[in-house]
Amino acid sequence: MTEPLQSGLLIEAFDVQLFRESAESVLAKLEKHLADLSIRGLELVEPAQLTRAARALMTKERDRPAAFDEARLAEIVDLYIRTGVQVHSPGYMGRQFSGVVPLSGVVDFVSSVVNQPSSFYEAGQLPNVAERIMADELNQFIGFEPGTFAMVTTSGGSLANLTALLTARNRAFPGVWSRGSSEIPGPSRPAVAVGADVHYSVARAAGILGIGEDRIVRLPLDAERRIDVRRVRPALDEAARQGLDVFCLVASAGTTAVGAFDRLDALAAVARERDLWLHVDGAHGASLLVSDELRHKLRGIDQVDSLAWDAHKMMFVPAPCTLLFYRDRERSRGAFRQTASYVFDDQPSVYTELDSGDKNFECTKRPMIMSLWVLWAMYGRALFAEKIEYLCRLTRYAHAILEEQSDFETLHYPEANIICFRYRPEWVDEDEVARFQVEIRNRVKHRGNFFISKVDVDGVAALRVVMMNHQITTGHFQMLLDEIRKAGKAQ
Ligand SMILES: Cc1ncc(COP(=O)(O)O)c(C=O)c1O
Numbered sequence: 001m002t003e004p005l006q007s008g009l010l011i012e013a014f015d016v017q018l019f020r021e022s023a024e025s026v027l028a029k030l031e032k033h034l035a036d037l038s039i040r041g042l043e044l045v046e047p048a049q050l051t052r053a054a055r056a057l058m059t060k061e062r063d064r065p066a067a068f069d070e071a072r073l074a075e076i077v078d079l080y081i082r083t084g085v086q087v088h089s090p091g092y093m094g095r096q097f098s099g100v101v102p103l104s105g106v107v108d109f110v111s112s113v114v115n116q117p118s119s120f121y122e123a124g125q126l127p128n129v130a131e132r133i134m135a136d137e138l139n140q141f142i143g144f145e146p147g148t149f150a151m152v153t154t155s156g157g158s159l160a161n162l163t164a165l166l167t168a169r170n171r172a173f174p175g176v177w178s179r180g181s182s183e184i185p186g187p188s189r190p191a192v193a194v195g196a197d198v199h200y201s202v203a204r205a206a207g208i209l210g211i212g213e214d215r216i217v218r219l220p221l222d223a224e225r226r227i228d229v230r231r232v233r234p235a236l237d238e239a240a241r242q243g244l245d246v247f248c249l250v251a252s253a254g255t256t257a258v259g260a261f262d263r264l265d266a267l268a269a270v271a272r273e274r275d276l277w278l279h280v281d282g283a284h285g286a287s288l289l290v291s292d293e294l295r296h297k298l299r300g301i302d303q304v305d306s307l308a309w310d311a312h313k314m315m316f317v318p319a320p321c322t323l324l325f326y327r328d329r330e331r332s333r334g335a336f337r338q339t340a341s342y343v344f345d346d347q348p349s350v351y352t353e354l355d356s357g358d359k360n361f362e363c364t365k366r367p368m369i370m371s372l373w374v375l376w377a378m379y380g381r382a383l384f385a386e387k388i389e390y391l392c393r394l395t396r397y398a399h400a401i402l403e404e405q406s407d408f409e410t411l412h413y414p415e416a417n418i419i420c421f422r423y424r425p426e427w428v429d430e431d432e433v434a435r436f437q438v439e440i441r442n443r444v445k446h447r448g449n450f451f452i453s454k455v456d457v458d459g460v461a462a463l464r465v466v467m468m469n470h471q472i473t474t475g476h477f478q479m480l481l482d483e484i485r486k487a488g489k490a491q
Contacts, residue, residue, distance in 0.1 A: 012068055023109075025070070026077055033081050034102055037471055039091040039479065041444070041451035045083055053079060085451055090472045093480065094451040096256070096284055096313045096418075098468040103378065104317040104371035111367050118153065118367040119357035127367035128354040134323070134373050137381075138309070141289035142325060143302030150332035151325045152360045153368050157283030158201035159361060160308035160324040165192065165205045165248060167306065167326070167335040168277035172247035177337050181210050191244035193217040193236060195227040195262055197255040199281055217246060225260040225412060227251060232270050248277040253298050253307075254285020257455045257464070258411070259418030261285060265300030278304045283322070285416055287314030291385040294392060297415060305331070311372045313468075314391075314417075315384055321368040324360075332359050391417040391467045398465065398477045405481065411457050417467040420457050423484050436488075437461040443487035450480050 012018065045053075057076050059065045086092055088099040116124035118131065135151035142149075154160045169176065173190060175183035184190060190211050194202055196218045207213040217239045222228040232249075239246050249271050251262035264280060271278035280286070280301065286309035288294040289301065301307065306326050312319035326332035336358060357363060375383060395414040402408045402421050409422045428436050438461050441454040453464045463484070465477075 009065065018068060022070075022073055025074065029074070029077055029081065030105075034088055036088075037090060039449050039476065040086045040089040041091045041094075041448050042085055043083060043448055044446060050079075050083060088469070088471075090469060090476045091450045092469060093465045093467060093472065093477075094453040096310075096466055096468065097319055098313060098316045100318050100371075101316045101375055101383070104375050107371040107374045108318045111370050116367055117364045118369065119355065119360060119363060119365045121351055121354045124367045127370055128356075130373035131356070131369045132354060134369055134376065135325070137376060138289070138323065139325070141295060142307065144325070144327050148329055149325060149327055150329040150359070151323055152332065152356045153365070154308075154320075154322045154324050154360055155362055155365065155368070156320040157199070157281065157308050157310045157313075157322050158204065160283070160310075160322045161199070161201045161250075161279070161281055162205040162208060163324055163335050163361060164279045164306040164308060164326075165202070165209060165250075167331060168192075168248040168279060169209055169211070170334045170337070171277060171331060172245075188240075188243050188245035189215060191215040191217055191239060191246045192248045192250060193219055193232075193239065193246050193276075194250040195219050195252055195255070196221050197225055197257050197260065198250055198252055199256050199283065202250050202281060215244060217244060221260075224415075225255065225258050227262045227267065229263055229266040229270075232267070236270075236274060246274075246276060248279060250279045250281060251304070252285075253280050253282035253301070254288070254416050254418075256284065257418075257457060258420050259285065259414060259416035260412070261297040261415055263300070264298060264304060268300050268303035271305075272303075277306070280304045280307045282307050283310040284313050284418075287311070287384065287388055288392075288416065290381045291388050293385075293389055294416075303327075311368075314388055315372055315375075316387065316468075317368075317371040317375065320366070321372055323369075335359060336361070387470050388417075390470045394470075394472060394474065394477075395419050395465075395467050397474050398467070401474065401477060401481070407485070408481065411462055418464065419467075420455060420462040420464045422460075422462050423488060425485075425488060428488075434461040437463055440484055440487050443490060444483060447483065447487060447490075450483050452480070 057072055116127060118124040118127035121128045131153060139149060154163060169190065173184055192206055192211060194216055203213050203216055206216050217235060219227045219235050220231050236246055249267060251264055251267050253261050268278055286307060288297055304327065306324065309323045311317050311321040311323060395417045398419055399410055399414050402410045407423065407425045409424050411420045422433060422437055423440055424433060438454055441452060441463060444450055444452055454461055455464045
């Protein structure tokens with residue numbers, strides 16, 4: 001038998017000096033990218049054209065590549081940075097993922113290189129400790145009983161919503177996890193009740209769990225687009241008459257469409273009275289908890305059963321980074337009921353008590369908490385509170401600007417940093433308004449200066465701005481309105 005030999009290729013790919021040199025040249029590009037505060041939306045490239053450009057950058061020498069091609073790496077990074085949404089530009093006002101605090105990107109880079117998955121303490125020790133610390137830090141603003149609550153990280157808010165609903169389903173229908181839905185007793189059918197503006201991931205979770213997307217009880221909204229609390233009990237009674245066994249009520253803390261906050265204290269009273277699990281989708285708005293000025297929007301959060309909180313939205317760290325809180329630690333074990341000898345120890349010890357592999361879906365999981373924890377370690381809550389307060393104030397100011405324009409129509413008062421409105425110059429006919437908003441959004445996108453989104457409000461399309469970047473000023477918002485007017489004229 002001959003001893004295994006390592007090729008030059010392997011030696012080069014793992015060469016640490018090459019690693020440093022390529023990191024330095026990429027870093028220089030990123031520095032330039034972050035320093036560029038010009039107003040840019042999206043340079044939308046056709047997929048076929050981008051595929052050609054990407055293919056042209058691939059080595060043709062697949063079996064024996066020549067020496068490391070610095071220029072190729074530089075071109076790939078340039079293409080990556082240039083195409084796609086420009087989250088650091090003041091022209092980006094379209095969605096809820098954010099331009100990250102640059103330092104959190106640095107920490108994420110460390111996470112990528114040391115590659116310590118975080119579902120089990122022995123693999124990712126500091127990430128597991130940081131998860132516990134962040135849970136305690138953030139719980140100061142939630143108010144669950146210290147020592148009796150739980151928090152796990154999940155890859156995104158959608159997965160957190162699914163996990164919470166699964167936990168609620170398993171609590172209400174204990175036999176289903178192991179023996180399937182035939183276990184469900186009697187003629188009634190499991191259902192969840194949600195606000196009409198709930199994020200689609202909740203409806204998707206109902207589909208995945210076998211509850212059925214159509215079994216969702218959609219609760220009517222009030223004038224502020226929150227769940228209309230007065231109509232919840234009658235809606236639940238009506239659902240029961242139709243044979244639906246509602247086991248979970250889902251409230252939103254910051255709806256995707258307009259950023260509305262459901263009245264958690266009032267909904268918690270209903271949930272208690274009817275023995276329902278109350279889950280809060282705070283993917284967008286839970287971060288307002290860290291602000292003394294805005295925390296009141298989530299009054300009652302200490303009484304809910306579970307809370308999904310995306311740090312990759314309003315805590316400005318790289319995606320994904322979601323925290324799923326449970327008021328009752330024991331219940332957090334109810335989502336997944338499994339044994340697996342290769343990871344779950346029968347004999348717990350001090351080294352396994354922080355493991356979360358039994359409570360989150362992922363086996364290998366990014367140590368996503370690290371970028372959040374390091375920011376918190378360096379700046380405390382002040383950084384987040386300051387940025388969130390600025391963004392919400394800016395959005396209220398944008399609302400005031402819109403109110404002064406005769407050719408724009410506001411649709412709601414902004415509770416957070418999301419605002420929806422319509423452009424309605426007098427020359428657009430009433431029955432063309434919806435189509436016109438979609439057209440405007442697309443034209444603005446293709447002009448490439450600003451990136452905004454659109455959403456249906458009461459079934460009619462509207463323009464949607466999400467302020468995620470503190471480098472946006474009211475002047476930029478005025479420029480956006482001018483851009484919309486120009487786009488309206490362009491045929
Ligand atoms: C209210 C709300 N819930 C859930 C989600 C889904 O979160 P994620 O994109 O992290 O899966 C979003 C995303 O925009 C959201 O706005």
